[in-house]
Amino acid sequence: MSDGFVSRGFAGRAREAGDNAGRVPPGQYLTEGFPVLSAGPTPQVPLDRWEFSIEGLVRAGVTWNWQEFTALPSRDWTVDISCVTKWTKLDTRWHGVSVDDLLAAVEVDPRARYVTAFSYGGYTTNLPLTDMVNNQAFVAWQYDDAPLEPAHGGPARLVVPHLYFWKSAKWVRGLRLMAEDEPGFWESLGYHNRGDPWREERYSGD
Amino acid sequence: MPEPLAWQIATVTGIRAETPQVTSFALALPAWRAHRAGQHYDVRLTAPAGYQAQRSYSVASPPSREGQVELTIERIPDGEVSPYFHDVLEVGDRVEVRGPIGGYFVWEPDLGGPLLLIAGGSGVVPLMAMLRERSASASSVPAVLLTSARTVEDLIYRDELTALAAADGLHVIQTLTRSQPPGWTGYARRIDQPMLSEALAAAGATPLAYICGPTLLVEAAANGLVELRVPPAQVRTERFGPTS
Numbered sequence: 001m002s003d004g005f006v007s008r009g010f011a012g013r014a015r016e017a018g019d020n021a022g023r024v025p026p027g028q029y030l031t032e033g034f035p036v037l038s039a040g041p042t043p044q045v046p047l048d049r050w051e052f053s054i055e056g057l058v059r060a061g062v063t064w065n066w067q068e069f070t071a072l073p074s075r076d077w078t079v080d081i082s083c084v085t086k087w088t089k090l091d092t093r094w095h096g097v098s099v100d101d102l103l104a105a106v107e108v109d110p111r112a113r114y115v116t117a118f119s120y121g122g123y124t125t126n127l128p129l130t131d132m133v134n135n136q137a138f139v140a141w142q143y144d145d146a147p148l149e150p151a152h153g154g155p156a157r158l159v160v161p162h163l164y165f166w167k168s169a170k171w172v173r174g175l176r177l178m179a180e181d182e183p184g185f186w187e188s189l190g191y192h193n194r195g196d197p198w199r200e201e202r203y204s205g206d
Numbered sequence: 207m208p209e210p211l212a213w214q215i216a217t218v219t220g221i222r223a224e225t226p227q228v229t230s231f232a233l234a235l236p237a238w239r240a241h242r243a244g245q246h247y248d249v250r251l252t253a254p255a256g257y258q259a260q261r262s263y264s265v266a267s268p269p270s271r272e273g274q275v276e277l278t279i280e281r282i283p284d285g286e287v288s289p290y291f292h293d294v295l296e297v298g299d300r301v302e303v304r305g306p307i308g309g310y311f312v313w314e315p316d317l318g319g320p321l322l323l324i325a326g327g328s329g330v331v332p333l334m335a336m337l338r339e340r341s342a343s344a345s346s347v348p349a350v351l352l353t354s355a356r357t358v359e360d361l362i363y364r365d366e367l368t369a370l371a372a373a374d375g376l377h378v379i380q381t382l383t384r385s386q387p388p389g390w391t392g393y394a395r396r397i398d399q400p401m402l403s404e405a406l407a408a409a410g411a412t413p414l415a416y417i418c419g420p421t422l423l424v425e426a427a428a429n430g431l432v433e434l435r436v437p438p439a440q441v442r443t444e445r446f447g448p449t450s
Contacts, residue, residue, distance in 0.1 A: 005215060005252055005302055009294040012257040013286050027250070027260040029286065036421040036445050039310050041428035041438045086260050121438065151425055189309030190211075202248075203307060205210035 020090060023080055025197035028088040034152065035087055039185070042150045043121035043171050050155050052139070053174035054102060056116075057109035063174075066155070070141060072097045077138055079161035081168070082197040094159055096140030099132045102175070112177035116184060117158050120171040125184035126193070127160065127167060129177070136162060139172060164195035164202070212237070213250065213304045218297050219274065224362045228328055229292055230266060230278045233303065240269040243335035244312035244416065244444075247275060247305030251287055261287040264331040264418075265306065268338040269314075275305075278362065280328040311444045313416065314339065319347030322409040322436075324397070324427045326354045326419025330362050332444065333416060337367075341374055350377040350409040354397050354423060356384040377408045397423060402430045412436070418444040 024030060047066045055061040064072070074097045082088040115127050131137065137160040141148055148154035153170030160167045166186045187193050192201040200206060220232035246264045267276035281292040295301065313321065313336040321340070323333040330353050340349060355361045361380065370376040381393035381401065393401060406413070415436060417427045424445045431441050 005300075006254050007251040007290070007301065008299055010251045010253050010259075010290055012251070012253040012255075012259055027258065029259065036425075038443060038445065040443055041432045041441050042425060043438070044429075085262055151421065185310075190307065203211045 023090055024088050025082050026200050027202075028082050028086055028197065031087040031089055034089065034092075035083065035085070036151050037083065037085060037166075038170060039123070040121060043119075044150060045120050045155055045171060047155060051173065052156065054106050054177070055174060056177035057112035057179060058177055059107035059109070062105050069097070069139075069156070073101050077140070077159070079159065081159075081161050081165050083165040084191065084195065084202050088197075093144050094138070094140040095142035095145075096138045096156070096159070098135055099137040099139065099158075099175070100135060102139065103133070108177060111179045114178045114181045116176040116178060116182055117167075117169040117172055118174055118176060119169050120173050123169055123171070123185050125158075125167050125169050126182055126187055127163070128181070128194070131160060131163060131167075131194075132175075136160065162196070164192075164197055166191065167195055211304050211307070213302050215300050216275075216303050218295055218299045218301065220276075221295070221297055224278060225360050227360070228278060228280045228362050230276050231291060231295065232267075232274055232276045233301065234274050235303070238273045238275075239306070240272075241265050241275065241306030241335075242309075242312040242314055243268060243339040244332045245306035245308045245335075246332070247277065247303045248307060249277075249287060250302045250304075251290060252302065259286050262307070264335070266331045266334050266338075268335055268342045270339065270342040278328065278331045278334070311416065311418070311442050313414070315343045315345040315347065317414060319345075319349065320409040320413040321347055321349040322405060322413035322415040322431075323349065323351045324353075324402075324405070324415065324417040324419075325351070326397070326423035327356075327360070328362060329417075329419030329423075329444070329446070332418055334363055334366075336416065337370060337376060341370060348375070348377075348410055350379065350405050350413075352379045352381075352397065352401065352405040354381045354383060354419070357382060358387045358390070379405055379408070397427055397430075399430055399433070402427065402434060406431070406434055406436070412440060415441045416444075417441065419446070421445045 050066045053063040077094045080090045141156045158169040158172045216233035222230045246262045250260045263277040266278040282288045
């Protein structure tokens with residue numbers, strides 16, 4: 001119904017993204033800052049009690065403590081991120097371990113097709129397993145060469161840069177492999193089940 | 207697949223300055239449906255060449271106001287969408303919106319209380335929708351509002367909050383962080399633990415807390431309430447950097 005609508009007197013910024021225009025998904029604007037969004041208080045997780053588990057449809061689950069987890073093969077990642085609240089940030093720098101390397105520590109049941117990431121504080125988000133493998137996703141504990149701040153998801157957060165950032169669960173505590181899809185926190189509250197910024201999958205039905 | 211949340215073309219029916227930098231815009235919606243207090247709408251502006259910009263703005267009006275929503279928008283000087291609202295938009299203009307959106311930072315009378323609402327700057331907007339809904343529904347839920355602004359001129363909805371405090375028992379605590387007028391009886395510093403303790407005591411045991419504002423304020427207030435033994439699951443937050 002809104003095809004062809006033009007906002008009277010709106011010129012917009014002259015392609016603020018410049019050379020980066022091809023890196024900014026539709027409806028997004030570039031930010032230099034790093035806005036924080038979360039639904040509740042920031043959980044404070046002491047490192048000596050921190051754990052990360054892989055459970056669900058695996059032959060034998062695995063749980064790492066902080067020392068074990070940060071000793072896994074890790075590397076630097078430089079990725080663009082987009083939040084459903086409309087900001088996009090280019091070239092964010094993280095350090096962490098790929099989900100591929102985490103899954104290599106367990107024997108994944110072939111029936112597993114979905115993943116629920118679950119967090120300290122109770123947050124959950126759901127992803128197809130195909131969005132988590134082939135170096136598309138990692139668990140980071142450093143941002144810009146410094147320990148990841150609690151407000152940004154520290155001690156460790158999942159990062160899935162090709163999906164809206166609510167899929168990148170802060171304070172992540174583990175991954176559960178599942179045969180059936182199960183909507184997570186925002187996915188149960190009207191947000192899109194997959195959340196591809198390039199297809200502008202913001203809300204249910206988009 | 208659920209139905210998509212469709213864009214619709216709203217008409218501006220009223221514009222009211224709240225403070226020098228904050229203005230409320232009443233929009234008539236052809237496909238209105240009742241929102242829940244605390245939800246927001248997305249706004250999309252389109253330039254003649256097709257360029258589009260989107261932002262989210264909280265609804266300030268209560269769901270009981272049929273056919274309309276009112277958005278209260280702070281003008282961000284370097285912004286792209288908020289200056290358009292403030293400098294260009296006039297009554298009778300049309301603007302593309304879709305909503306309501308958001309299912310967690312919401313309150314409705316059935317959720318009960320007591321309500322402990324904490325805001326920095328324009329973070330008071332979604333909380334005002336809750337207070338207006340509480341008033342419109344004649345809810346007896348006790349409510350406390352703790353707000354922080356820079357100066358007295360920056361206090362949004364000041365007269366209406368005074369009226370609500372007089373009429374239906376809303377307990378208002380205000381702090382001005384930059385300057386205070388002569389005779390100011392509120393606080394004159396950033397929100398801190400003593401202020402949170404006072405607000406918590408006024409609200410009563412185990413309130414439902416809603417905190418909205420700049421990230422640092424929200425972090426401090428949410429962590430502060432948890433330190434004061436409010437269960438984290440009872441504390442809902444909405445944080446923003448500037449929404450330009």
